Amino acid sequence: EKGSYDHYMLKEIHEQPVALRQTLHGRIDGDDVSLEDFPPGSFEGVDSVQFVACGTSYHAGMYGEWLLSKDGVEANTFIASEYAASPAPVDEDTLVIGVTQSGETADTLEALESARQRGARTLALTNVIGSTAARTCDDALFIRAGPEIGVAATKTFSSQVATLVLLAERLVRDLTGSPTDDHAARLDALESLPEHVEVVTNDTQAADVSQRCLGDNGHFFIGRGNAYSVALEGALKFKEITYGHAEGFAAGELKHGPLALVTPETPIFAVGTGHYQNRLESNVNEIQTRGAPVIAIAPRTASGLVDTADEFLPVPATHPDLVAILANVQLQLIAYHAANEMERSIDKPRNLAKSVTVE
Ligand code: F6R
Numbered sequence: 178e179k180g181s182y183d184h185y186m187l188k189e190i191h192e193q194p195v196a197l198r199q200t201l202h203g204r205i206d207g208d209d210v211s212l213e214d215f216p217p218g219s220f221e222g223v224d225s226v227q228f229v230a231c232g233t234s235y236h237a238g239m240y241g242e243w244l245l246s247k248d249g250v251e252a253n254t255f256i257a258s259e260y261a262a263s264p265a266p267v268d269e270d271t272l273v274i275g276v277t278q279s280g281e282t283a284d285t286l287e288a289l290e291s292a293r294q295r296g297a298r299t300l301a302l303t304n305v306i307g308s309t310a311a312r313t314c315d316d317a318l319f320i321r322a323g324p325e326i327g328v329a330a331t332k333t334f335s336s337q338v339a340t341l342v343l344l345a346e347r348l349v350r351d352l353t354g355s356p357t358d359d360h361a362a363r364l365d366a367l368e369s370l371p372e373h374v375e376v377v378t379n380d381t382q383a384a385d386v387s388q389r390c391l392g393d394n395g396h397f398f399i400g401r402g403n404a405y406s407v408a409l410e411g412a413l414k415f416k417e418i419t420y421g422h423a424e425g426f427a428a429g430e431l432k433h434g435p436l437a438l439v440t441p442e443t444p445i446f447a448v449g450t451g452h453y454q455n456r457l458e459s460n461v462n463e464i465q466t467r468g469a470p471v472i473a474i475a476p477r478t479a480s481g482l483v484d485t486a487d488e489f490l491p492v493p494a495t496h497p498d499l500v501a502i503l504a505n506v507q508l509q510l511i512a513y514h515a516a517n518e519m520e521r522s523i524d525k526p527r528n529l530a531k532s533v534t535v536e
Contacts (some may be wrong), residue, residue, distance in 0.1 A: 186327035194320040194371040220351035225251035229288035233330040237337035240405035244345040260288040267297035278333040280308020328441035366496035378507035399428040400448035411508030418516040441468035449475030451497035
């Protein structure tokens with residue numbers, strides 16, 4: 178039931194604090210994690226990780242790859258349909274993680290099957306107990322976000338990434354013998370994530386900023402590192418429900434081509450996390466020289482970025498590894514309010530289905 182909300186998407190955006198509390202419940206144990214079927218040592222013998230996924234779940238996989246790589250675990254992310262076409266090498270020491278909210282996405286199931294047949298260990302990271310992915314993989318880890326009705330994935334992305342932060346802690350300890358860098362502070366921040374998300378869902382500024390996004394020109398989303406995956410996700414959400422042209426770029430790639438698209442009519446959303454801040458600021462300067470309006474999404478503490486940007490959507494200051502999750506919630510709100518203003522079919526965008534069970 179939508180209750181007092183006009184759309185399931187808006188309801189699910191606002192449900193994120195509750196969803197995240199369910200995701201995290203009982204899983205943070207002091208400065209370690211406690212993950213049901215995965216006690217310490219569960220991943221001994223694994224030497225590398227591959228994520229396979231589609232769409233929003235692919236972006237969560239990229240976030241997971243970033244988390245693992247920074248702590249010395251070899252990790253790569255693949256678009257599931259491409260993985261089936263050109264499978265990456267695996268052996269019995271490869272852990273292939275299918276990130277799939279529904280657990281029924283045909284492309285992801287096919288990629289997992291290809292990995293399984295070649296001897297890899299498989300794990301389903303999913304929202305649906307009893308789904309095909311959960312039943313056919315060697316292991317399953319549930320994101321516990323609750324049912325998602327809107328076609329555009331919102332709360333499941335946040336819960337996927339939060340689960341990946343937990344899983345990264347276990348994987349990094351098992352594969353490298355040491356906890357993640359800064360683990361105590363990061364797990365502390367993770368515990369506060371639901372309340373930080375609530376600050377963002379209670380913020381009303383995205384509705385005003387979305388007024389900039391009603392034209393026919395392109396909308397661009399940039400970030401570096403974990404914010405790159407969120408830039409891609411912000412653009413996907415925007416195009417999916419507004420039907421407007423949107424693209425996400427690695428901020429450093431702009432000058433290698435996409436800068437030619439930038440004009441005073443193309444709003445640019447810059448996601449700042451605290452990582453790679455000076456470089457992001459240089460990218461913002463390059464854009465502003467071409468006259469494009471820059472909307473920074475960042476904590477107030479990222480003052481260099483906040484002061485240069487034309488507009489600013491704040492997120493609470495937290496551990497820099499988690500800031501991009503909060504920024505993503507602002508981008509969900511931007512897409513929602515722009516689509517709502519344009520009277521789009523927000524919960525059922527044209528041509529799209531919630532669960533894609535064909536290849
Ligand atoms: C976008 C969206 C899709 C799904 C994709 C994978 O908002 O919802 O891109 O993320 O179809 O679906 P799952 O996670 O069910 O495998």
